[in-house]
Amino acid sequence: MIKLENINKVYRTDTIETLALNTINLAVAQGEFLSIMGPSGCGKSTLLNIMGLIDEPSGGRIEVAGQVVANYNSKATARFRNQHLGFIFQSFHLINDLSVIDNVELPLLYRQVSGKERRQLAQVALEQVGLKNRMSHFPGQLSGGQKQRVAIARSIVGRPNIILADEPTGNLDSVMGNEIMDILLRLNAEDGATIVMVTHDESMARRTHRLVRLFDGSQVQ
Numbered sequence: 001m002i003k004l005e006n007i008n009k010v011y012r013t014d015t016i017e018t019l020a021l022n023t024i025n026l027a028v029a030q031g032e033f034l035s036i037m038g039p040s041g042c043g044k045s046t047l048l049n050i051m052g053l054i055d056e057p058s059g060g061r062i063e064v065a066g067q068v069v070a071n072y073n074s075k076a077t078a079r080f081r082n083q084h085l086g087f088i089f090q091s092f093h094l095i096n097d098l099s100v101i102d103n104v105e106l107p108l109l110y111r112q113v114s115g116k117e118r119r120q121l122a123q124v125a126l127e128q129v130g131l132k133n134r135m136s137h138f139p140g141q142l143s144g145g146q147k148q149r150v151a152i153a154r155s156i157v158g159r160p161n162i163i164l165a166d167e168p169t170g171n172l173d174s175v176m177g178n179e180i181m182d183i184l185l186r187l188n189a190e191d192g193a194t195i196v197m198v199t200h201d202e203s204m205a206r207r208t209h210r211l212v213r214l215f216d217g218s219q220v221q
């Protein structure tokens, strides 16, 4: 589903050059639930952003859902990203001026979906994360775990076949974290979503199919 070949990422500032990713070769199979661990700064978010076509590698080849990605700024890539990929960010990235259900509908705005259908799909996604009773709330009126569940609903509303999650349980206590993990496991097992999750939590990683460890931009396991 995702194939990375010899991926490098170099960040350059005026004074320093950082090799954030060093010759990463990694394949994620369809239906796989992969976790990525490693110390802070080792390149986990960079790797996830490259898999999600948010960030362009400095070198190497990437294939997602059978397509070789060439031009990162094209409309075609934006559409491809919108159709195939769902993101869950550690800091939620919700829009505070929009209600919960409007937040969840956002990815559908770029598609040919009627307003009525958007509502319905957003309701189904919120139901899946157990938040049907919070649809008209605003993000500021929700707990951290609830915000994370809204972010998950938004990431799955367009039925992406790949979900990329950057420390989705990082800000939550262990009870809430386990609930989020249950939702992700269900999306993987029942809906067949391919999931890549960055985590600092060994117990979360153990619940996934495979663990990849990064150190200083290189894969060490």
Ligand SMILES: Nc1ncnc2c1ncn2[C@@H]1O[C@H](COP(=O)(O)OP(=O)(O)OP(=O)(O)O)[C@@H](O)[C@H]1O
Binding pocket: 011, 012, 013, 018, 019, 020, 038, 039, 040, 041, 042, 043, 044, 045, 046, 047
């Ligand atoms: N925009 C940027 N410009 C320059 N350097 C960057 C940039 N983004 C990341 N880096 C550097 O690349 C390296 C990898 O960063 P990345 O965010 O991928 O780490 P991470 O493994 O996700 O860490 P954390 O666990 O703290 O989230 C770090 O050394 C970081 O300082």
Ligand SMILES: [Mg+2]
Binding pocket: 044, 045, 046, 166
């Ligand atoms: Mg990170």
